[in-house]
Amino acid sequence: MLRVISVSKRLQTFDTDTVKFLMRYNSLLRCFTTSFSTQKDESRISYDFDVKGNNSEESRKTTLINTEPSSGPKIDYFKGIHGNKARLDETTENKNQRHFIENNPYNFEEQETGLESVTDEPVSIKEFKPVFNLAALVNESDTLQKLLKIGVDLSAIEKYKGMADLIVKLDFDKDVMPYLLFLKDCGVHKYGSYLAKNPLIFKQSLEDLQVRVTYLESKKFSKESIARIVLKAPLFLSLPVKTVDKKLGYLQKQFNLTGNEVRQLATMIPKIITWRLNKIQENTLYYKEFLGFTDVELKKILMTYPKVFLMDRHGVGKKFDFLHNVMGLDHKRLLEWPAVFGTRLFIINHRHRYLLKVKRAQYDPEIENYVSLQALCSCNDREFCENVAKTSEQEYDAFLKCL
Amino acid sequence: MRFKWAADAYRQLNGVFCIYKPTELPISKVIEKIQWNLARDLNALPCYKYERLVDAAENSRPSGDGDDNDIGSRSLLVTNQPVVTTLPDIPDLSEHRLVLGPRYIGSDFEIWPVGPIPKHTSGVQVFGIGGGRQFLGFISRALYLRVYHVKGRFGWATDNFSPKGKIIERTTFHHITKPKLDRMCSIAQANHTKLMFKYAGVHEDSQEAYEYACKGLVRPANKDMSPMLYGVKCIDYNLPDFTLEIHAINETSNYFKSLIHDIGLNLKSTAVCTDIRRLRYGHFTLDHALLQKHWTLENILDNFRMCHKELHPNKLLIGANIEERGKDNKLLESEKDQKYLTSFVNK
Numbered sequence A: 001m002l003r004v005i006s007v008s009k010r011l012q013t014f015d016t017d018t019v020k021f022l023m024r025y026n027s028l029l030r031c032f033t034t035s036f037s038t039q040k041d042e043s044r045i046s047y048d049f050d051v052k053g054n055n056s057e058e059s060r061k062t063t064l065i066n067t068e069p070s071s072g073p074k075i076d077y078f079k080g081i082h083g084n085k086a087r088l089d090e091t092t093e094n095k096n097q098r099h100f101i102e103n104n105p106y107n108f109e110e111q112e113t114g115l116e117s118v119t120d121e122p123v124s125i126k127e128f129k130p131v132f133n134l135a136a137l138v139n140e141s142d143t144l145q146k147l148l149k150i151g152v153d154l155s156a157i158e159k160y161k162g163m164a165d166l167i168v169k170l171d172f173d174k175d176v177m178p179y180l181l182f183l184k185d186c187g188v189h190k191y192g193s194y195l196a197k198n199p200l201i202f203k204q205s206l207e208d209l210q211v212r213v214t215y216l217e218s219k220k221f222s223k224e225s226i227a228r229i230v231l232k233a234p235l236f237l238s239l240p241v242k243t244v245d246k247k248l249g250y251l252q253k254q255f256n257l258t259g260n261e262v263r264q265l266a267t268m269i270p271k272i273i274t275w276r277l278n279k280i281q282e283n284t285l286y287y288k289e290f291l292g293f294t295d296v297e298l299k300k301i302l303m304t305y306p307k308v309f310l311m312d313r314h315g316v317g318k319k320f321d322f323l324h325n326v327m328g329l330d331h332k333r334l335l336e337w338p339a340v341f342g343t344r345l346f347i348i349n350h351r352h353r354y355l356l357k358v359k360r361a362q363y364d365p366e367i368e369n370y371v372s373l374q375a376l377c378s379c380n381d382r383e384f385c386e387n388v389a390k391t392s393e394q395e396y397d398a399f400l401k402c403l
Numbered sequence B: 001m002r003f004k005w006a007a008d009a010y011r012q013l014n015g016v017f018c019i020y021k022p023t024e025l026p027i028s029k030v031i032e033k034i035q036w037n038l039a040r041d042l043n044a045l046p047c048y049k050y051e052r053l054v055d056a057a058e059n060s061r062p063s064g065d066g067d068d069n070d071i072g073s074r075s076l077l078v079t080n081q082p083v084v085t086t087l088p089d090i091p092d093l094s095e096h097r098l099v100l101g102p103r104y105i106g107s108d109f110e111i112w113p114v115g116p117i118p119k120h121t122s123g124v125q126v127f128g129i130g131g132g133r134q135f136l137g138f139i140s141r142a143l144y145l146r147v148y149h150v151k152g153r154f155g156w157a158t159d160n161f162s163p164k165g166k167i168i169e170r171t172t173f174h175h176i177t178k179p180k181l182d183r184m185c186s187i188a189q190a191n192h193t194k195l196m197f198k199y200a201g202v203h204e205d206s207q208e209a210y211e212y213a214c215k216g217l218v219r220p221a222n223k224d225m226s227p228m229l230y231g232v233k234c235i236d237y238n239l240p241d242f243t244l245e246i247h248a249i250n251e252t253s254n255y256f257k258s259l260i261h262d263i264g265l266n267l268k269s270t271a272v273c274t275d276i277r278r279l280r281y282g283h284f285t286l287d288h289a290l291l292q293k294h295w296t297l298e299n300i301l302d303n304f305r306m307c308h309k310e311l312h313p314n315k316l317l318i319g320a321n322i323e324e325r326g327k328d329n330k331l332l333e334s335e336k337d338q339k340y341l342t343s344f345v346n347k
Helices: A002-011 A016-034 A042-053 A057-067 A072-094 A105-113 A142-149 A163-169 A172-186 A191-197 A199-203 A206-218 A223-232 A234-238 A241-255 A259-268 A277-290 A295-304 A313-326 A331-336 A338-342 A345-357 A373-377 A381-389 A393-400 B006-012 B027-043 B056-069 B071-075 B130-141 B178-194 B196-200 B207-214 B253-266 B297-311 B326-333 B335-346
Strands: B015-021 B051-054 B083-086 B111-114 B121-129 B146-154 B156-158 B167-170 B228-238 B241-249 B271-281
Touching: A142 A163, A142 A172, A163 A199, A172 A191, A172 A199, A172 A206, A172 A223, A191 A199, A191 A223, A199 A234, A206 A223, A206 A234, A206 A241, A223 A234, A223 A259, A241 A259, A241 A277, A241 A295, A259 A295, A277 A295, A277 A313, A295 A331, A295 A338, A313 A331, A313 A338, A313 A345, A331 A338, A331 A373, A338 A373, A345 A373, A345 A381, A345 A393, A373 A381, A381 A393, B006 B027, B006 B297, B015 B027, B015 B130, B015 B297, B027 B111, B027 B121, B027 B297, B111 B130, B121 B130, B130 B297, B146 B253, B156 B271, B178 B196, B178 B228, B178 B253, B196 B207, B241 B253, B253 B271
Parallel strands: B121 B271
Antiparallel strands: B015 B121, B051 B083, B111 B121, B146 B241, B146 B271, B156 B167, B228 B241
16 A cells, blocks of 8 residues: 555556556455444545545546645555554454454554655555464465474464464564574474474574573583473573573482483473472472372482472372372382373272272282282283283273273 | 264264263263364364375375474374375465364364263263254153162261261161161162152042053153152172162262161161262163273264164153153154154164
8 A cells, every 4th residue: 555655656647547546455445444443434534535436537536636735645544544453453452352463563563664654665565454363374475384394383373372473574584594593403303393382482582592502511411412302391492591500400409319310300301491390399398298208219200200290299199099098009119110100090090990800909029910000000901901900801891881 | 094084074973972971070071071082083084175194104205204294193103004194285375284273173072961970970971962962852851760879888977978078977887787778778669659650740549640550660740850769779788888779760969879878877877878870871771881991983983873773763752651742742743853863863
């Protein structure tokens, strides 16, 4: 639209084609405005074109010439647009819709620079209709196509508030490429899954990211483990070094870990770096005071199955209650395979009761027919029936329907 | 895989199926889980215009190390299974799965229960999904007989009759014998049988009552009447535990809990209901029911075939007071509806 005006100003002649074009543009604009705001808006003023344009060709010319010197239509156009935009924002806010246009950076640009660009230079801003997701833009936007090609899940990205606007604004070569190169330097090759999980990386400066990776290097993390940490804990690159250092320091102090053990832990479960510290602290307290694990035992769990410290402690408590009080396993037995806390309770429950029924529930390693926790939990039903319970799966299914 | 196109499978998801609800899982969670499983299974099939099933072996060759970009290979890691891939160089990128997201979400599947059982009760539970939900009304109005196994334990009482409540009393139970318990059971049964005709809405000594009784089980007038027990029998007795087999209509779990409590009190002790399990819901038995691990797309579709045999008008429209149920009666009369029903059943 900006272009149209500037061109018409330069030509100073109004042939019928220009007028038709202006009219078409006007009606387009009306579609645009009326679809979102039903109230009468200021942009109606510019519909004078249409109304008068319905008359003879001469009258069209005269109205245009009349309005041109006073530069009325220009201002009216922009008033119309801004008025609409403002109202648009209002209506979307009222409906509590997280609408694409609401945070569209393009709007703000136009508000700031729009009036200046009325001057003669043609402006190469592409006008997009408001859309509800990125699918409408993906065929036109080069950046989005390239992001798609490297496997970024755009549908996941647009769920972050304001993220869709950020992504649309990006230029692939200028804004995205440096980050991809940076990720490549870190040793991450699954760009797609990384960007889908942490698109906020585009808001960080490259220096900041480099500082965070350099921190890991200074702590003597190997290249492979840095790559694993960056990929598996995508938010790590968005966390300040201070926070990360505090967490690693806490883990080291709390569990008496050596430097090597800290590195091993962070590589094994990178999520622990981005997890909230007070959750880990609460879990540790719960396992120590409520479940009765000693510090040494907790350290062993941390080094073999650290996921326990990130899980919901009440779920772990229920599993512990069943294993300890119903199945009669002491803490020492549980330490042999802490991954039992990652198994769903109903699986442990059903299998234990079935073993009781077939008289094979024998969890003491010193007596024959010993059933280890791993054998109990880490296989599917068919394998369990064949190897542990030594019955057919149909019998097991029939038993499950008796519970 | 039976399907090559997700919409084909989705279109077939209309019917009645039957699951075995485990204990400690509320019915809303059960529905959520089934919806989630169905969405997962359908999304593993080609859903969008440019998606095809490709053999895993073929797929891995051309793409090489770019496997991670492929959504199909991420969802199905089993070898020799066909995987879903988007064709290369598609003309319209807005049809890509990475742009549009998963095609099916949980709320795409409307699942309603009939005769829902509460959280701590396990057993046979009938559901309708999609178009199959229209049968739930018939099933509910048929007032099927339900069979329960109710377990109880003597010696204690809690504030809400369940073992999870606060213990308010402890009692001795060694004076209780099997004959005494049997006597209580038959008293409970007899008291309900007395009320049988009253709940059916006819006078005991009338001709109507005689006709009702000739037709079979005398059912309550509707599903909102108070619970009606047709048979209470002790099938397992091992102090302090005992198990009752109860045949009932319009029952609730709370009613069973209070029944166990009352039996305890009448035996000069106290008892708590430890477990309630539904074995049968009319024609739907344990054989029909799907275990939790089988709540998947293909198993549910197979289950339709089993359950739809039980939706035959002869089985649905039972009961002594069949003439009184206008809606169902119309269904018997109108040929069109009957044809529709039978076509649905024979499918």
